[in-house]
Every structure is written in C-alpha cells, then in structure tokens.
Amino acid sequence: MLELRTDRLLLRPFAPEDEDALFGLWNDPYVRRYLWDDRLVSREEVREQIALSERDFRERGYGGFVLSLVDWPGALIGFCGLRRIEGREDVELLYGLYRDFWGRGLATEAARAVLRFGFERVGLKDIYARADLANAASIRVMERLGMSPHAPPTVTYRLRRSDFAP
Template sequence: MVIPEVGTERLVLRGFRAEDLAAHRAEVDDDAAVTWAHRRLPLADSLRRWADRLDGWERDGFGMWIAELRATGKIIGHAGLQRLDGSDDVELGYYLGRSSWGQGYATEAAHAILRYGFEQCGLQRVVAVVRPENAASRRVLEKAGFRHERDGVFYEQQASLLARER
C-alpha cells in the first residue's frame, strides 16, 4: 500500500522510510520525551514497532506517519491513528521530540489526522489516551474536540480515555 501524505501549513505527515530511523530516534529518544512514552524501546523493538505500524496501514487503511517540518524536512516525531490495544477503538496518537513542544505542532497534526480519519477512512469515533499529569497533551486533545470518557488502565498505566465523535 502507498501511504498517503497529509500536509498542513507547517507539517508533512508521510510514510516511514528506513532512512528515517536514526533521525526519528535522535528526536524522540530523549529523557524528557520518554517521560510521556509508555516505555523506551531498544533499537530492535523500535524496528519491529515500525514494521507493525506499516502492517496497520495494510490492514486498516490508517496508521502512523512520520511528522516532519515542511520548511526544513526535519523529522520531529510521529503521529497518526492505530487500534487501541485490546480494543476495536481507533486511537489518535502523537509523539514529538522536546524541541517541538509548545509550538502547536501536535494540535496541527491532530486536526489533520482527524480530518483524514473521518473523511478518508469513514471513522465515526476516535479515542485518545492521556496520562493525568500530561496537561499539555490533554489541552491538545481538548482543542481537537475530545471529551473525557473514563479513567482506567491503558498500556499498563493509569490514564484517561478521551473520545471525539465525527
């Protein structure tokens, strides 16, 4: 499958390429960014994870994109849609390196990804998982129209599930 490219004013969301791995890892494998990840992955696990993400595109017609700055081509992280572990729900996720925080990139990506999911994939509902202490991510989700649905354990951590209807 050819992974579609989604563009915003400042970002390009595109398919992962093998040559992206080092730049992506350098951007997101930082202690501050890993604080919000479910866990830090060894390189071999990271490669498997990207292979799984590519399989998701084939299986579901959606998945994760590499997020890069339109002006420079710098990779700042990844974002997209995936199946929520152990569920049929489709989850919005984004993971940006610290150098990109506080600049509105996550919000910009979230809006573009939701538009893709609703318009191109025909999704009626998208969820997101956020840890209670991640106020910045919660604000991103609220700006994108998500509302708190319930608290629980997701990815082996206490978190909130937020949802957005079409």
C-alpha cells in the same frame, strides 16, 4: 505515496529508513516520559512499530506518520498517527514532538490532520486519545481538538466523526 500537509507540517507514513530518527525521538527523555512510561526503547521495538504501522496502512488504511516542517522537510520533529488499542477494536491517536517544538501548536495541527484523515478518508466512527493525568500538555491538545473525557484511570478522550470540525 501518501502524504498529509498542513500549513506548517508534512506528514508521511513511517518507513524502514525512519528507524534512526524514530529511535532518537522515542528515546528522548522528554518524549519517552509519557509515551513509553520513561523507559528506553530498543531498536527492535522501533522496527516493530514501523512494521506494525506499515501493516496497519495495508490492512486498515491508517498508521503512524513522521512529522517534518514544510520549510525544513528532511528533519523529523515528531510523529503522529492512529493505531488500534491493544486488545480492542478501538483506534487511538498518538503524537509526540521533540521538546524544541513544544508550545507552538504543532501537535494540535498534526493531530487535527490525522483526525481528518481518519474520519474522512478511512471512515472511522470514533477516535480515542489517552494521556497520563500528569501530562497536562497532551490533555490540552485533546481539548483543543474538541475531544471530550471518556474513561479513567488515564485520561481518555473521544471524538465522534459527527463532532469533528476540521
């Protein structure tokens, strides 16, 4: 089974048994505020996202990962992954953590591992990340990753493989 590991995190692909954990994460008011435009996410949508990620891993080599701490491997603390931007061929980076884990550099650490995976193992040429202008924390993550602004009205950042520094 595919697993990514950093100094502090374990990342493994979404699986059907993650439905309850992802449902809880994506409906957390602090997580859904920017990720889901502050709307509640149904169990059906969670199942669809898991199935989409599984299909993307089979067909494209990338998808979503659940995150847990190395020293607390059974508990989901967030997610990070890659998916195709709807209606385009471009790939975007997504991430979200429970609020208790904010401010520790974990989103940046997870995102860096997923970017490395996307560039080095999947062979992607560009990876985008988007955030609402009010989501200053996500914008800081993108900047720490070396991404640069790309296009309004949301904040869109891009990183080229040639500029990626693991």
